Amino acid sequence: MRRRTRGNSLVYLTLLVSLVLSVFPLYWLFVVATRSNDVVGQIPPPLVPGGNLGENVSRLFAAPEAHFARGMVNSMLASVAVTVSVVFFSSLAGFAFAKLRFRGRNALLLAVLATMMVPVQMGIVPLYMVMVKLGWQNQLQAVIVPFLVSAFGVFLMRQYAERAVPDELIEAARLDGCSTFGLFVRVVAPALRPGAAVLGLFTFMSTWNEFLWPLAILEADNPTVQFSLSQLATQYYTDYTLMFSGTLIATVPLLLVFILFGRQIIGGIMDGAVRA
Amino acid sequence: MLFALFGLFPLIYTAWVSLRAWDLTGDAGFVGLRNYSRLAGDPDFWNAMVNTLGLFVLSTVPQLCFALVIAGLLNRPIRALMMFRLGVLAPIVTSVAAVAIVFGQLYGRDTGLVNGAIGLAGIGPIDWQASKTSSWIAVASMVNWRWTGYNALIYLAAIQAIPRDLYEAAQIDGAGAIRQFRSITVPLIRPALIFTVVMSAIGGMQLFTEPLLFGQGDVSGGSLRQFQTIAMYMFEQSFQNFDYGYGSAIAWAIFLLTVVVGVANALIARRWKGGTQ
Numbered sequence: 169m170r171r172r173t174r175g176n177s178l179v180y181l182t183l184l185v186s187l188v189l190s191v192f193p194l195y196w197l198f199v200v201a202t203r204s205n206d207v208v209g210q211i212p213p214p215l216v217p218g219g220n221l222g223e224n225v226s227r228l229f230a231a232p233e234a235h236f237a238r239g240m241v242n243s244m245l246a247s248v249a250v251t252v253s254v255v256f257f258s259s260l261a262g263f264a265f266a267k268l269r270f271r272g273r274n275a276l277l278l279a280v281l282a283t284m285m286v287p288v289q290m291g292i293v294p295l296y297m298v299m300v301k302l303g304w305q306n307q308l309q310a311v312i313v314p315f316l317v318s319a320f321g322v323f324l325m326r327q328y329a330e331r332a333v334p335d336e337l338i339e340a341a342r343l344d345g346c347s348t349f350g351l352f353v354r355v356v357a358p359a360l361r362p363g364a365a366v367l368g369l370f371t372f373m374s375t376w377n378e379f380l381w382p383l384a385i386l387e388a389d390n391p392t393v394q395f396s397l398s399q400l401a402t403q404y405y406t407d408y409t410l411m412f413s414g415t416l417i418a419t420v421p422l423l424l425v426f427i428l429f430g431r432q433i434i435g436g437i438m439d440g441a442v443r444a
Numbered sequence: 445m446l447f448a449l450f451g452l453f454p455l456i457y458t459a460w461v462s463l464r465a466w467d468l469t470g471d472a473g474f475v476g477l478r479n480y481s482r483l484a485g486d487p488d489f490w491n492a493m494v495n496t497l498g499l500f501v502l503s504t505v506p507q508l509c510f511a512l513v514i515a516g517l518l519n520r521p522i523r524a525l526m527m528f529r530l531g532v533l534a535p536i537v538t539s540v541a542a543v544a545i546v547f548g549q550l551y552g553r554d555t556g557l558v559n560g561a562i563g564l565a566g567i568g569p570i571d572w573q574a575s576k577t578s579s580w581i582a583v584a585s586m587v588n589w590r591w592t593g594y595n596a597l598i599y600l601a602a603i604q605a606i607p608r609d610l611y612e613a614a615q616i617d618g619a620g621a622i623r624q625f626r627s628i629t630v631p632l633i634r635p636a637l638i639f640t641v642v643m644s645a646i647g648g649m650q651l652f653t654e655p656l657l658f659g660q661g662d663v664s665g666g667s668l669r670q671f672q673t674i675a676m677y678m679f680e681q682s683f684q685n686f687d688y689g690y691g692s693a694i695a696w697a698i699f700l701l702t703v704v705v706g707v708a709n710a711l712i713a714r715r716w717k718g719g720t721q
Binding site: 176179180182183186187189190191193194196197200213292293296297373376377379380384394397398400401402408411412415418419422423425426430431433434437438439 | 510513514517518520522526527528529530531532533534535537538539540541542543544545546547548549550555557560589592593594597598600601604652653656657660675679682683688691692695
């Protein structure tokens with residue numbers, strides 16, 4: 169019995185250490201963002217928030233090189249547009265791949281999946297040239313349009329539709345004279361909703377956090393929020409409170425999403441794992 | 445049809461560009477494999493290759509080991525389970541840029557917390573950016589921090605799919621917790637292990653933002669290119685030197701490297717399966 173308690177406290181201790189290691193950098197982000205620059209480098213470091221957040225934030229929005237407000241608006245627009253589109257098209261295509269029979273279905277699916285293997289860097293040079301042809305350099309649509317469909321999304325929704333939509337339901341709707349699109353809207357879409365929610369969360373997060381492509385195609389005066397952060401890190405790299413308050417604001421929307429939907433996100437990751 | 449276009453087009457188009465001399469002044473025609481032979485003799489490319497592989501090992505091995513241990517612990521009957529799960533997953537919501545900024549401060553030479561902490565232990569301040577080893581450790585720790593919790597959850601899902609009576613049988617045979625973990629858990633979650641190794645390999649070959657922002661946005665990765673990855677080198681050639689042809693050749697090198705690492709993993713996986721099941 170004694171051995172058991174000791175074993176258990178070891179378990180808790182290890183978990184607690186991992187928890188602290190996981191959360192500390194986030195907490196540190198918050199602490200520095202609320203303080204002034206002279207606390208940076210203090211030993212022991214300050215561990216409670218200070219009262220400088222308001223001032224840091226107003227300095228942040230005033231920082232001429234960062235265009236931070238612009239970055240926030242751009243990222244919000246891009247993330248929402250990409251998320252809505254990816255969820256819609258992935259659900260539709262996922263349903264088609266899972267439940268409809270048509271010629272060349274498997275070959276098409278394979279082609280879609282193959283695109284998942286291609287690293288981002290592969291596409292970036294040709295994509296850049298296409299954007300130059302279209303005259304979209306430094307335009308917001310350049311970070312939206314190429315991402316309106318996603319192979320990963322199609323794959324995820326196909327897996328989900330396969331389990332979530334019973335064939336009998338589809339046959340019944342067909343007998344009642346439903347068209348394919350009507351079938352999708354009335355029968356399939358409601359059943360896909362939980363899967364679509366997880367996909368939406370992931371898409372929003374990854375679009376918000378996308379970095380390489382905006383850096384290549386946009387300019388500093390019309391950035392996404394991550395680009396704007398990298399500008400802060402490059403131009404103001406000694407002004408830690410400025411950088412940290414920017415990072416804090418850029419992270420808060422995702423933290424909110426995470427706190428609200430954390431359970432679903434965990435479910436989504438663990439679900440995907442079993443199938444993989 | 446649309447999807448096939450989207451996916452195959454960049455692959456083929458990049459290959460085509462990589463066979464040409466193409467810079468800011470425009471397309472200067474076909475040069476055959478010259479970009480590739482230049483690549484083979486380019487010390488900066490090989491340096492970036494070594495950095496990428498070194499960083500991959502340093503960021504994958506500890507990450508997956510810790511994830512496995514955490515998953516094993518989270519699978520035990522413990523209190524506040526949801527809090528621990530959410531806590532270890534929290535790093536995933538932060539953007540790479542955010543991670544790089546916070547860790548950049550933590551690893552700062554004069555004002556960083558890490559140097560402060562090792563200073564208390566009597567070790568002099570380290571200039572983390574200066575050498576290969578120290579900069580690799582710093583960059584790898586960002587990757588480890590961000591992904592360990594995610595992998596732990598994947599392992600946890602796989603562990604929970606293992607039938608309970610296997611453990612009961614092992615207990616009756618007198619196997620302790622660690623023995624059970626080694627002889628039952630690890631072999632039975634092999635698919636999840638392989639999945640995470642492959643995903644880490646794909647991510648590792650494309651490592652870009654962490655080292656970039658660690659060096660204050662300098663795409664050459666330190667004064668001596670001590671932490672420049674191949675993705676950074678590609679970016680430098682394509683978008684700073686505007687040598688699209690050469691950049692495309694590097695992109696293809698990244699792709700081939702990813703495929704090689706992926707195939708190696710698949711082969712190992714097949715051998716494992718044949719070996720013990």
